[in-house]
Amino acid sequence: MTLPDTFRSLMRDAHPDFYDTRLLPYVPPQQDYCRETRKTLDGSLNLSKIVGTLEPEYAGKSWKEILDAPDCTQRIRDMQENPNAYMDFSAKPMSFFSPDSGITWYVAHNTRDTVITRALYAVTAHGDYLYGVSCEIRIPDYPLSHKLMELTLDGRCPQWLDTRATVRKQDFSWETTLWTHRFQMNGKPLSRADILALPKKKTRLPRRPFWRGLFR
Known part of the structure; x- marks a missing residue:
C-alpha cells in the first residue's frame, strides 16, 4: 500500500468531525464598514476555526474531497521522502483571512496544503494550532x-x-x-x-x- 493510500486509510478510520464539512466560499458583506485590519507574516490560528476558502476551485468541496483529489497524491508522497515536510511551513507558504476579528477563518492561499496539514494533524494527534503562517484579520465597525x-x-x-x-x-x-x-x-x-x-x-x-x- 502506498503512502497516499495509507494516509487516506488512516483518515477514514479516524474520521475527524471536519472530514465531511464543506469549505464555504467567501461572500463579502454589503455595506459593512471596517474599523481596522491587521496583517502578519508570522501568525497563528486554530485550524478548527477555518470555515471556507477564497480560492474558487476549492470552494464548496469537503475536506475529504480535496484530500482525495489527484493533485494531493504527489504532495502526500513528499512526506515519505521528508516526513517533516508539513511541519516546515516556510517551504509551503499558506495564508489565511478572517473577516470577523478572528472568530472564523478562510484560506486565502494554498488550500490544498492546508487540507493535508490538518489531516496530518488529525491522524498524529498534533493539535489544532498552526504557527508561522501569514494572517490577515479584519475588524468590522x-x-x-x-x-x-x-x-x-x-x-x-x-x-x-x-x-x-x-x-x-x-x-x-x-x-x-x-x-x-x-x-x-x-x-x-x-x-x-x-x-x-x-x-x-x-x-x-x-x-x-x-x-x-x-x-x-
Missing part, C-alpha cells in the same frame, strides 16, 4: 454599520464620501491599518463620531379620537 442601518430605516441615509487608510507598525511582526470613513448628509460632512451621535428619530404615536372611551 459594527457600531457604525448598525447606526447607518438605523438611519436608513428612519429615512435619513448619509452619503459615503471616502475612506482613508493610516498604516501603523504595532511591533516587529504585526502591521495595522486604521480605516477612517467620511460621510455627508444634507450637504454637511459627517465623521464617524458625528454619525454615532445622531439621535434616533422619534416615532409619533397616532392620536386617539377624543370620543374614544366615551362609549362602552
